[in-house]
Amino acid sequence: MKPFLLILLAIFIGFVIFAALSLARLSGAFDEGSAPHGYEDCQSVPAPIGAEDIAFDPKTGLAYLSAYDRNRAAADDTLRGGIYLLDPSAQDPKPQTVTPAEPRDFRPHGVSLHRQGEEARLFVINHRASGEHSVELFRITAENALEHLKTLRDPAFLYPNDIAALDGTRFYMTNNFGTSSAFGNAAEVLLRLPFSNLVYFDGEKAEVAADGLRFANGIHLSDDGETLYVAEWTGRALRLYRRNGDGSLALQQTIETGGSPDNISQDEEGALYLPTHASLFGVIALGADENAIAPTRVLKITPPDHGLEEIYYEEGNKISAATVAAIDRGVMLMGSIFGKSVLMCRLAEGG
Numbered sequence: 001m002k003p004f005l006l007i008l009l010a011i012f013i014g015f016v017i018f019a020a021l022s023l024a025r026l027s028g029a030f031d032e033g034s035a036p037h038g039y040e041d042c043q044s045v046p047a048p049i050g051a052e053d054i055a056f057d058p059k060t061g062l063a064y065l066s067a068y069d070r071n072r073a074a075a076d077d078t079l080r081g082g083i084y085l086l087d088p089s090a091q092d093p094k095p096q097t098v099t100p101a102e103p104r105d106f107r108p109h110g111v112s113l114h115r116q117g118e119e120a121r122l123f124v125i126n127h128r129a130s131g132e133h134s135v136e137l138f139r140i141t142a143e144n145a146l147e148h149l150k151t152l153r154d155p156a157f158l159y160p161n162d163i164a165a166l167d168g169t170r171f172y173m174t175n176n177f178g179t180s181s182a183f184g185n186a187a188e189v190l191l192r193l194p195f196s197n198l199v200y201f202d203g204e205k206a207e208v209a210a211d212g213l214r215f216a217n218g219i220h221l222s223d224d225g226e227t228l229y230v231a232e233w234t235g236r237a238l239r240l241y242r243r244n245g246d247g248s249l250a251l252q253q254t255i256e257t258g259g260s261p262d263n264i265s266q267d268e269e270g271a272l273y274l275p276t277h278a279s280l281f282g283v284i285a286l287g288a289d290e291n292a293i294a295p296t297r298v299l300k301i302t303p304p305d306h307g308l309e310e311i312y313y314e315e316g317n318k319i320s321a322a323t324v325a326a327i328d329r330g331v332m333l334m335g336s337i338f339g340k341s342v343l344m345c346r347l348a349e350g351g
Contacts, residue, residue, distance in 0.1 A: 034297070038312030042345040044319070047095045048084055051335035051342050053162070053263050055113040056328035057120060062087055062144055063326060063333055064122060065095055066108040070337065071287060073107060077129040081107045083122070085144060088331045088344055095342075102148045103136060105129050110162030110218075110263070112171065113140075121168050122146060125160045133157045135173070135201075156199045156206035159185075162263060164221040164228065169203040170247070172228060174216035189215060189280070192234045200247040209249045210241060218324075220264035220272065222303075227252075229272065231261035238264075238274065238301070255306055259297060263324040272301040273311075273325040273332065283321045286338045294321040296334065312345070319343040 051067040068081025082099035099106070109125040120140035127133055134153050138146040159176040166172065177185045178195030188195050197211035198219060214235030221228055221243070228241040228249060237256050241249035259276030260283075266272055275298050277283050282294035293316030300309045312325070312332075322334040322343070334343040 034310060034313040036314045038298070039314050039318050039343075039345065041348075042318060042343050044341045045086070045093050045095070045344050046340065047086075047335070047342045048082060049340050050081070050337055051084070051095075051339065052109065052323050052337045053111050054265075054324050054326040054333050054335050054342070055111045055122065056326055056333075057113055057115065057140065057144070058268075058328070059115055059120070060144060061089060061329055063328070064098070064111060064113060065335060065342065066111045066124060067335075068107045073129070079107075079129075080104070083108060083111075083124065083138075083146060086333070086342070088328075088333060093344065098144070098146050100138070100146050100148050103128075103134075103151060106136070108136075109160070110174075112163045112165040114165035114168060115140075116168065119168065121149075121165070123163050123165045123171055125163055125173070126151075127160075133160050135160070135163065135171070152201070154199075154201065154206040156208065159196075161217055162219045164219045166221060166225065171201050172198055172209065172219055172221065173201065173206070174198045174213075174219045174230060176215055176217070176233075178211070189234055194235070198230055198249075200249075202247055209247060210239075210251070213239070218261060218263035218274070220266060223266070223270065227303075229264050231257075231264055231274065233260045233262070234280070236260050236276075240306070253306070255301070255308070257299060257308070261299075262322075265324065265326045267327040268329075270303055272303075273327050274299045274301060275322045275325050275334070277321055283337070286321060286336075290338070292320075293317060296320065296322040296336075298322065298325045298332070298334070311347075 048067040049069040051065040053066045055064050063086045065084040073079045084095035085098045086095045105128040107127045112123045122138040124136045126136050137149045161174045161176050164172045194212045196213045196216040199206045200209040215233035217233040218231035230239045240253040262275045285292045298312035300311045326333045332345040
């Protein structure tokens with residue numbers, strides 16, 4: 001066999017091995033299961049389908065849920081999603097819509113709530129039925145309703161997933177993908193390619209602040225504004241960046257999470273709460289079969305050493321493949337991308 005054919009064969013075999021290992025890792029083949037724990041003081045609360053992200057108002061303790069039915073939306077261009085208000089302290093908590101009339105084309109994804117004194121704003125990623133992506137900026141009124149202020153657009157909003165507000169106008173945002181085709185997107189996921197990025201919006205325009213990420217997902221800014229946390233879904237890691245005054249970022253640390261991390265929340269003491277998925281294929285299966293379940297696992301990550309502690313694990317009977325574990329005043333509120341409820345848990349002291 002000619003040398004160049006041998007080289008091509010070696011390249012092909014290497015690619016097959018690389019792809020097989022990538023798929024095995026995404027399926028959770030190398031992960032060890034946990035014994036179920038952490039769900040003893042939890043209750044299921046009926047909610048709109050697809051409450052994928054949740055943000056608490058630190059002043060009121062009220063939770064804002066971002067939800068829409070992704071399966072129905074795929075077949076109905078007129079279907080709107082919504083923002084829903086939930087009071088965990090209520091005797092019979094029920095989400096109530098606070099979705100304003102505008103924008104009409106509204107399919108919310110990641111959310112971030114920023115409060116400065118009496119002024120509070122909610123930033124919401126919007127995947128419009130038209131195929132355009134935007135950020136909707138709302139003011140939270142004294143009655144805890146939403147008033148639409150403006151729609152933000154930028155060419156850098158490629159495939160936005162989550163958002164972290166810096167103040168009332170500036171924010172960071174993750175883009176899931178770096179390629180623009182369906183084939184490219186699939187390759188990025190299945191081969192765990194580092195093509196996604198995160199962008200910084202300075203109030204007028206957006207620019208790439210960090211790239212080389214493997215499916216950038218959840219994002220969170222520390223209370224002091226100095227550290228930006230970014231979850232890599234197919235990278236199965238949490239990245240920590242130091243934020244500079246001009247908005248630029250410097251990578252400080254990468255933490256292996258033992259699963260595919262999703263949205264990031266923080267409690268009053270500064271600890272992070274991070275749902276992770278053992279198998280991405282299990283999560284994808286939920287969209288095709290409403291009776292399917294997938295495990296929910298939540299990590300607690302405590303600065304400054306960022307040690308990891310698994311505080312919740314369950315096979316998916318309570319809530320399947322939770323995407324967010326928002327924390328406020330000892331309550332952990334979990335939502336998921338296809339679920340018809342949210343799970344509200346009372347955390348043990350120090351838990």
